[in-house]
Amino acid sequence: MRFLVRRLGFLLVALWAALTVNFFIPRLMPGNPAEAILAQFHGRLNPAALKAIEVALGIGGHQNLLTAYLRNTLTGNFGISFSQGNDTVSSVISKALPWSIGLVGISTILGFLLGTGLGAIAAWRRGGVLDNVLPPTFIIVSAFPYFWVGLLSIWFFSLTLNWFPTLGGYTATANTAFTWGFAGDVLSHAVLPAFTIVITSVGGWILTMRNNMITVVAEDYVKMARAKGLRPRRILWQYAGRNALLPNLTGFAMSLGFVISGAILVEYVFNYPGVGFLLLQAVNNEDYPLMQALFFLITVAVLVAIFISDIATALLDPRTRNNR
Amino acid sequence: MKRPHLLRLLAAAGRFLRRDKKAMAGSIILFVLLVITAFPSWFTPDDPAAEIYSPGMALSWAHPLGTTSFGQDVFSQLMAGTRQSVMIALVVGFLCTILSVAVGVTAAYSGGLVDDALSLVTDVILVIPTFPLIIVIAAYTKSASFWTIVFVLVVTGWSYGARQLRVQALSLRNRDYLLAARARGEASWYIISVELIPPMTSLIVANFLGAALYAVLAAAGLQFVGLGNVNTESWGTMLYWAQNNEALQAGLPLWALAPGIMIAVLGSALALLNYAFDEVSNPALRPVTTKRRKKAAA
Numbered sequence: 001m002r003f004l005v006r007r008l009g010f011l012l013v014a015l016w017a018a019l020t021v022n023f024f025i026p027r028l029m030p031g032n033p034a035e036a037i038l039a040q041f042h043g044r045l046n047p048a049a050l051k052a053i054e055v056a057l058g059i060g061g062h063q064n065l066l067t068a069y070l071r072n073t074l075t076g077n078f079g080i081s082f083s084q085g086n087d088t089v090s091s092v093i094s095k096a097l098p099w100s101i102g103l104v105g106i107s108t109i110l111g112f113l114l115g116t117g118l119g120a121i122a123a124w125r126r127g128g129v130l131d132n133v134l135p136p137t138f139i140i141v142s143a144f145p146y147f148w149v150g151l152l153s154i155w156f157f158s159l160t161l162n163w164f165p166t167l168g169g170y171t172a173t174a175n176t177a178f179t180w181g182f183a184g185d186v187l188s189h190a191v192l193p194a195f196t197i198v199i200t201s202v203g204g205w206i207l208t209m210r211n212n213m214i215t216v217v218a219e220d221y222v223k224m225a226r227a228k229g230l231r232p233r234r235i236l237w238q239y240a241g242r243n244a245l246l247p248n249l250t251g252f253a254m255s256l257g258f259v260i261s262g263a264i265l266v267e268y269v270f271n272y273p274g275v276g277f278l279l280l281q282a283v284n285n286e287d288y289p290l291m292q293a294l295f296f297l298i299t300v301a302v303l304v305a306i307f308i309s310d311i312a313t314a315l316l317d318p319r320t321r322n323n324r
Numbered sequence: 325m326k327r328p329h330l331l332r333l334l335a336a337a338g339r340f341l342r343r344d345k346k347a348m349a350g351s352i353i354l355f356v357l358l359v360i361t362a363f364p365s366w367f368t369p370d371d372p373a374a375e376i377y378s379p380g381m382a383l384s385w386a387h388p389l390g391t392t393s394f395g396q397d398v399f400s401q402l403m404a405g406t407r408q409s410v411m412i413a414l415v416v417g418f419l420c421t422i423l424s425v426a427v428g429v430t431a432a433y434s435g436g437l438v439d440d441a442l443s444l445v446t447d448v449i450l451v452i453p454t455f456p457l458i459i460v461i462a463a464y465t466k467s468a469s470f471w472t473i474v475f476v477l478v479v480t481g482w483s484y485g486a487r488q489l490r491v492q493a494l495s496l497r498n499r500d501y502l503l504a505a506r507a508r509g510e511a512s513w514y515i516i517s518v519e520l521i522p523p524m525t526s527l528i529v530a531n532f533l534g535a536a537l538y539a540v541l542a543a544a545g546l547q548f549v550g551l552g553n554v555n556t557e558s559w560g561t562m563l564y565w566a567q568n569n570e571a572l573q574a575g576l577p578l579w580a581l582a583p584g585i586m587i588a589v590l591g592s593a594l595a596l597l598n599y600a601f602d603e604v605s606n607p608a609l610r611p612v613t614t615k616r617r618k619k620a621a622a
């Protein structure tokens with residue numbers, strides 16, 4: 001219980017830090033970009049929309065600026081996104097969100113499962129082909145920029161081999177009502193970006209799982225299991241693998257931020273209509289309310305994911321509950 | 325007194341490189357890139373910025389990697405761009421390491437409330453997704469200069485190392501030789517800099533390499549989306565122009581792919597060295613050779 005309270009407290013502190021950063025960045029920047037932006041929109045937006053932007057950017061003579069900002073953020077009132085046809089920020093984001101959750105969510109989980117499995121097998125057959133080939137290969141792959149792997153796969157699979165479409169989340173002319181044809185269209189657009197994320201994120205899982213596994217396999221209880229004559233496959237997955245997975249679960253939470261960061265550029269390369277692409281569009285169009293809301297949302301998503309995996313680790317591994 | 329120590333260090337480094345193929349490969353690549361960084365003009369046959377050739381040429385002897393849609397020589401641009409990426413890697417790696425050591429070691433050595441406060445700050449910065457934050461800061465500063473990029477990457481990049489170093493310093497803190505130093509009445513700064521930090525060298529080096537790799541990738545990504553200064557010469561900026569002119573669709577794949585290969589080469593060199601240092605501090609991870617296996621079986 002104390003562990004839960006501690007983690008919850010940490011979640012709140014991190015959230016508070018993210019909110020503070022989000023609130024102060026536009027005010028602290030040299031040349032006060034916030035006021036310059038606001039000047040651009042005078043006369044183009046109605047006063048209520050202007051006021052929401054002022055609060056979001058933290059300028060103007062409002063009293064209790066911080067409380068107004070906090071109230072707007074917590075109630076999801078992020079103002080108007082002027083680069084997306086003056087739609088509200090919340091509705092613009094809610095259109096992009098399913099695309100990101102589908103693409104990034106599925107490919108992150110796929111990369112995690114694949115990498116953990118391969119890493120465990122590599123460590124199990126120490127000195128075997130997998131153990132000798134995988135680590136050096138993925139040390140090098142982990143140094144590739146995510147977006148560049150995306151460019152490479154566009155060039156090879158899309159432009160040279162013509163197997164998959166180059167850009168977008170679906171064919172622009174397609175009817176977006178749900179049909180099997182449309183589902184297939186969406187899927188074929190998702191293959192290359194998903195492939196890019198999996199290829200670049202799988203190496204980290206392989207290396208950490210292999211390294212954990214090497215330590216665990218040397219433990220006495222694994223020797224004991226061997227001495228009892230249990231089947232190797234059973235020892236691998238049910239004895240050694242389970243325990244080697246625990247630190248990786250924490251690692252999963254920690255690197256989630258990296259995966260999401262990489263996914264922003266992957267979405268950009270493929271013009272994939274998700275949150276990351278939206279963020280960069282907002283940056284290019286100087287759509288600061290949208291930008292701030294997206295940064296806040298991505299941060300919250302990562303923090304909540306970390307919290308959940310902390311709880312999962314504590315449930316699965318009693319030792320961590322007493323630590324710090 | 326100082327000389328023999330340095331020589332011994334160099335000899336040890338030489339032995340390490342001869343034994344470890346990963347470290348050897350990493351150092352050779354890094355050395356070549358450092359030479360290009362120091363003397364870019366030796367490697368650029370043409371003015372990298374000059375738009376004087378026919379645009380979109382294929383490979384030829386005069387232009388080993390062809391030309392861009394603006395009529396610039398791709399190979400010269402590639403060589404000239406080396407400097408900025410290598411400098412960002414070195415400067416950010418160096419500053420991050422200093423900050424990580426300062427925060428991590430101070431936290432572990434002081435303990436108590438100081439440790440709690442510093443650890444909290446470290447963990448918070450660790451979990452806030454850095455790249456979106458970098459994008460937001462860069463967006464407000466408008467076309468980030470070299471030092472803006474360095475600043476942003478250092479602020480967001482030191483926490484991982486600080487956390488690792490704190491854990492190792494904690495495990496060293498109560499060793500007998502440190503207690504002895506304290507009992508002798510040595511000053512804190514002496515204990516920290518002479519007794520506590522030297523045994524952590526391999527982890528500190530690994531942290532430098534990790535931070536440098538992070539800096540190379542993040543800076544390239546930032547420049548690729550146009551948030552750096554697009555008029556400077558760097559691999560990320562090349563990628564930005566290539567993407568904006570649809571180099572892939574225009575049949576100039578080398579323009580877009582070559583800078584990425586260079587980033588990957590620099591990144592791989594750092595990652596290979598990093599992994600080699602990991603194996604030094606944790607011998608269990610070293611590759612199992614046939615010779616060692618035979619010995620173990622016998």
